[in-house]
Amino acid sequence: MTKKNSDRGRVTIYEVAKAAGVSISTVSLAINRPHKVNEVTRQSVIATAVRLGYRGQTQLSAGKRIAVAAPFSTYPSYYTRLTGMLTFASTVGVDIVVHDLPSTAGADAPVLEALPVRAGIDGIIVMGAPLSRDATETASLPGPPVVLVDVPDSTGIHPDIPVVLIDDRRGGELIGRHLGSLGHRRVAFVHETQRSSDYVSAGMLRAEGMSRHVEVVGCEVPDSAALASRIEAAVSDPLVTAVVANHDHLAAEVHAVLSTLPLARPIALVGYDGSIASEILGITSVWQPFEESGRAAMRLILDLADGEHTHLESLTLTPRLVVRASSTPSA
Known part of the structure; x- marks a missing residue:
């Protein structure tokens, strides 16, 4: 978190969190939903808030x-x-x-x-x-x-x-390091078509993070109709041993496609978001x-x-x- 010094009088939740050594969500829970925070933490947060003169919102x-x-x-x-x-x-x-x-x-x-x-x-x-x-x-x-x-x-x-x-870059690094530790060297990154290069998307940052640990091959999917053929083409590369989807909804679709292909080798699959779908399907994902x-x-x-x-x-x-x-x- 990047925060400049305050030049005003009123204490904010960020200052209370920093002084108490907890997250801002813990401060909010301690004040608004105390039953969800253990007693020691709650008392510490309240004492800090009182000491600093925090008034809440x-x-x-x-x-x-x-x-x-x-x-x-x-x-x-x-x-x-x-x-x-x-x-x-x-x-x-x-x-x-x-x-x-x-x-x-x-x-x-x-x-x-x-x-x-x-x-x-x-x-x-x-x-x-x-x-x-x-x-x-x-x-x-x-x-x-x-x-x-x-x-x-x-x-x-x-x-x-x-x-x-x-x-997102950190999330990509987590995936790349994990797959690298399992022996994967080349990974297909499945993502929707990004028609403009005028901004940095989350997917671009994830791919950048992964590339620090494995080779990343882009697999652009313009629409759902093209997904099966694009995945089949990606895994036809004998050096591609894993597929990473830009989000879990896409990972679920990739999972369905992979189940229909006559694969000559196991293909690892990783999603992104940590959704219920990834949990149900048993897909590794970044929460x-x-x-x-x-x-x-x-x-x-x-x-x-x-x-x-x-x-x-x-x-x-x-x-x-x-x-x-x-x-x-x-x-």
Whole structure:
């Protein structure tokens, strides 16, 4: 987490978490849902909050309306992030207005040109959609504050907007190191077509992380109809012994395709997101703290909406690898 020194009087949840040596979600639970935190931790957090003079957000945030925009219908993982936001919002009396966005991967111009600003909106959270320079300039004018989620700022065009990320490069490294330890040397990375190179996607970062440990061969899938032929072509390379899918929904489809192919050797399979589907199918996957990222984004936007200029540049959460039966050793 990157945080600049505060020049204001009010103590934030981030300062309480740092002083108590716990996560911001633990501070929130200790205050709002104490039965979910062990007694020793709860008392330590409360004592720290009292010592620092932390007042919480409930009174200031109550009644506010936050717009949340994301490609919900394309990537179900954003619903899980939204669950974290809803859970936190329910504790402070905040209403959420949801906007569905098109997938950035399938767009020639993936940036969001205009923010979903409406009367009565006190803050905007944008997930999975880079902002154009015009949208950023609009956001810098007097109006609702903005927080980005899952939007790495590779171009630096919106440095003043806080962003909540999950470390995709680290997730890729976890996969690459795991597969490398099993003897895999060349891996096919299955992903949707990214029509624009104007932004750095999560998949690009994951591939970069994997490439530090194994050779990564791209397997681009333009649509569902092309999936079977693309997978068959990828595994026809005798040096490819593992397939990594950019997300678990895609991994489930790859799993189905592999089960129909007359494979001459075992093919390991790894997904990404840590979803229920990967657990049911026994697919190794990278679990991401989606709900925590949603809660963190909601805290940030409410701080800003309440006039708390947190000077938080970015908050990066860490994924973890969940190993299951699908990641078999190289033959």
